[in-house]
Amino acid sequence: MILLKNRLINSSLITIISLFFSFLFMFFSGQEEFLSILPEYPASTEFWENWRQFLLSGNIKYIGIITIAASLIILARTVYITLRYKQPEFDEYEISVLQKGLSISGMASILLIPILMALTISQPTFAVPYMLLFVTLIWSSFVLASLVFAFR
Amino acid sequence: MKNNIRKLREEMRMTQQELASMAGVSRQAIIAIESGKYDPSIRLAFQFSHIFSRSIEELFIEEDAK
Numbered sequence: 341m342i343l344l345k346n347r348l349i350n351s352s353l354i355t356i357i358s359l360f361f362s363f364l365f366m367f368f369s370g371q372e373e374f375l376s377i378l379p380e381y382p383a384s385t386e387f388w389e390n391w392r393q394f395l396l397s398g399n400i401k402y403i404g405i406i407t408i409a410a411s412l413i414i415l416a417r418t419v420y421i422t423l424r425y426k427q428p429e430f431d432e433y434e435i436s437v438l439q440k441g442l443s444i445s446g447m448a449s450i451l452l453i454p455i456l457m458a459l460t461i462s463q464p465t466f467a468v469p470y471m472l473l474f475v476t477l478i479w480s481s482f483v484l485a486s487l488v489f490a491f492r
Numbered sequence: 493m494k495n496n497i498r499k500l501r502e503e504m505r506m507t508q509q510e511l512a513s514m515a516g517v518s519r520q521a522i523i524a525i526e527s528g529k530y531d532p533s534i535r536l537a538f539q540f541s542h543i544f545s546r547s548i549e550e551l552f553i554e555e556d557a558k
Binding site for chain 2: 425427431432433434436492
């Protein structure tokens with residue numbers, strides 16, 4: 341938590357993790373090996389079928405591009421605030437907001453794990469789409485919340 | 493907890509940004525404190541006490557204090 345109090349360390353961490361996910365999304369998007377591990381048969385519900393089609397068409401790379409773009413905007417804004425207002429660290433109010441955000445994100449992840457597990461056990465062939473939606477939801481919402489926090 | 497920060501700041505014809513700079517916090521922190529959404533730490537309360545030359549009891553009022 342002490343390290344996260346520093347604006348630049350905080351946004352650099354978000355950017356590094358986003359770079360990792362974005363690289364994976366862009367690298368695997370449309371690749372033969374990746375497409376071969378996706379379920380061949382249509383999903384039973386419209387929602388999961390739409391998600392399967394989204395992955396099959398390689399559109400996940402756009403999520404990667406949007407995520408990394410948002411992270412770079414956060415990093416640029418952080419550098420601007422640090423230089424303009426000479427506030428390298430979050431103040432106590434910002435830390436309290438950050439702690440709340442991390443708690444909500446952590447709780448959401450913990451709650452999603454059993455759901456992900458139940459879904460995977462009920463339909464193992466859809467394990468990869470389930471996991472990708474889980475990762476996309478958690479990380480995209482965290483980056484979006486950080487973006488709002490940076491410009492509030 | 494209620495507080496008189498906004499009232500005293502306006503009496504001193506100070507902007508939220510100016511108060512934020514003097515107290516070493518962000519403008520968002522001042523907005524949250526003035527609207528009662530955030531209760532400052534004792535360290536920040538002392539900062540306000542010095543800035544406004546008032547005691548902490550004059551700045552902050554415990555709502556359920558008897």
